[in-house]
Amino acid sequence: MNILSILLSANTIGKDVTLPLPLPEWLLIVVLILMFLVHLLFINLMVGGTILSFIYEILGKKNKDYITLSEEIGKTITVNKSLAVVMGVAPLLAINTLYTKFFYTANSLTGLVWILVVPLVIISFLLIYLHKYTFKVLETRLRLHLTILGGALAIFLFIPFIFLTNINLMLFPDKWAVVRGFWDALLTPAVFTRYFHFVNASLAITGLFLVGYIGRKKYLFEDKFNTISRKELQRQFYKIAFYANLAQFIIGPINLLVLPSIGMKADTLFTIIGGAIIAIIPTYYLWKEITASTENVGRYFVRIVVFFSITVLFMGTGRHLYRANAVRPYQVEMKKNTDKYLSELKVAQQESKAKADKEAKSGISGKALFESKCVMCHAPDRALVGPSVKEIVSIYKGNKEGMKNWINAPSKKRANMSQMPAFNGQFKDNEMEALVKSILEDTEK
């Protein structure tokens, strides 16, 4: 661990929220890990689905079946993207609560680009619908139809950078003082490797998902496709999953190497390597699927899904452990800062209470009231925001009641000055009496 960087940033980490956590910490962590994986699953299906739908529509120039396939995949994107959004809320709540300081700071440091997620999501989702509902209308204008989907795809491929930059930046408080906005933060260690890891995972998971999707008994494959058989297509999807998965075995270790060592403890390492070892099993079965004879394709589907799910659980947990390790020293520092602040606060609160008690005992002073409520607009002998005290006295001399009425409910009188706010209810009767008396009498002297 880099002691120097922690010492440097001890000052920047500051204090924590003083309200207690709403749920036990372990429960929030479980919500964070599990619900984030669910969210990510649908995000993967959304991004992977869009990539494949785009590629198959291009292939559709030669074979109409691929246009149909592009449309079929398109139908799953619109559902998956909605689930991706709603499933994202729970982990967002959990990370906001568990890592408030870290997450909000990263958000703020990437400010404008972070908020850009909202309009970008709206535009890309609308494009996805436009694409989905114009397969017939734009049948003869394939290029235009592809451009619509291409627009959505470009946005889908950009948004992960924003999220990855944020969740990466939150891990490294020593970088907070040196990054200058989003583009700078994008270059913090591991953003790009994590990005490729994500895109690859999207392809692998979507490939596997589509094997199951078209493999369902209810799915009337033969009514839709003329030249390809179900099993052939399944094998194609298996191939996508297999090669994307193989690439993960290369990107994964690179990813581990480029991540700063601060979060890389034994627990992180064992969990992630454990997950990787388990991943060898489904990779083997994927190989068997793509080399099997056509009628035998699909025999190992359940096994592959189960083992991959276990791997994903390991990876998700490892990811959390890395984060927990990386921020722990800062959390300790933050706790110290918070405690110090609270003890200082306690002293200040007692002092302020003692002062208030003393003032309450000393009775009502018209002069003090004037200084706290009137002086910012009324100077002794010149017009400020309102007329001078001298002028006020000249108007209300001998007319205490008139002055009281005015203070309670003023109206717009002078064209060149703004209207005075009403003080109705702010003064008790004896306070008002003291105030008016002080204005009229002290000034005369």
Added chain:
Amino acid sequence: MDFPIFHLSLLGDRFLFVMIAILHTIVNHGFAIGLVPIISIMEFKGFQNRNPEWDELAYKMMKVVFIITTTVGAATGVGIWFSASLVNPNSIASLIRVFFSAWLFEWVIFVSEVALVMFYFLTWKKWTLGLSKEKHFATGYFLSIFSWCTMAIIVAILGFMMDPGDWEQKRTFWYGFLNPIYFPQLAFRTFLALLLGGSVALFLIHAFTQRGTDIRAKAVKFVSLWVLVVAPLALISGWWYWYCIPDLMKSHLSVALGTIQFQNWYKLIIQILVSGVILAVILALAQLFKPKFKYAIVFYAILVVWLSASLGVFERAREFVRKPYIIKNYMYANGYKVEDYPLLLKDGILKHADFVSTKEITPDNKVEAGKNVFMLACAQCHTVNGLNSIRTNFNRMYGVNKPWNREAMHQYIRSMHNARTFMPPFPGNDKEIDALVTYFKVTQYSIDPKINVHGFNELSITKEQNKLLIDNMNRKDSLQKSIERKSTTH
């Protein structure tokens, strides 16, 4: 607790939040809550009267709901979280801890709502016969109920921010939830949503049907009757709600909230809402007594925009009502907690801010320190030259071409909350007010000096620039004063 500052110098931070929130409210109220019940009744009518035209029209309308709610609606809903974390991280960090279970529960209902929207729309053409059609109606009714439930929970949170009731003492979830203005606000939003939904429905019916067709006449008649029923209810519940608010303010604030600004909002919301409801009722009566009038679709477009605007003004006024607090009696609109004030007034806010370039104020960093104070204590609501700018306010107070009076500004900032009761008290110490005033005075004559809000380890304004800015200010001040003196002696 504090965070690096995010600031939009032209539009103001609040604008970002309000824009996203209002867009979300319009989609949620106008489509999810207001329109879905109408659609599911229309679908049922088609089944009952064996008229496929009702079904077809309802389907087309549902497609619009489906697309808008799952794009603009969903993204702006999450966008509220995103923008809150930028605009007022202090407040959202506290709110999330108090309301975690409410939001988690709300999320469960939200998931069901989205699932039901997709289910309802995507099974429409599949579940067409007998029992499955009945199942389909049921989905529609469930969807209407769930959409309303998400609002019922969110309203509790909004109401809580305006008035936490007994939460301050008890600090438990239910005390926060069932705050005093919960039911009036819920009733008002419900009927306004149903009215807005009716207006959107009438617009869509005109867009999707041909002039003179039987289905258009029937559908318009049905929704017009709907509007006539809910319009008076929207007015009555609106009156109930607005009747509760000032009362509440009186009982919970030591000062009267009858400020000029608030009264202006108050008048505007009443005018715009009442005129919107009247327009809706007139259109509905016109449809019933003299149907098929020309350009009806244009009138309905105006009505939808008008009612959406009234919803927008209502949200803006609601935001204003809770001032000077963001969580009443707990946290001020500037993000500082009431209980933290004694320490901050003593030490100043800069000392306890973790992400500023100036922890101590010196003559050499005064302008930057002043700007930092502005960012911490004022920028949540104000800009220097943009929306709700301090320039406009000080010009109004001290005159446009006169040098702003240092001492008066100092005194004003120290005690503004006494006269302008919607302003929080200034949280820092006198030295900070001094720096703040210097910064303001500098901006009266020079362009707002840029500081890098991310560079919290280093100064953006050098010692030399600082001196230049202050000298320039002093020179202009004395120049203006001499002009003034001349003009008074002449």
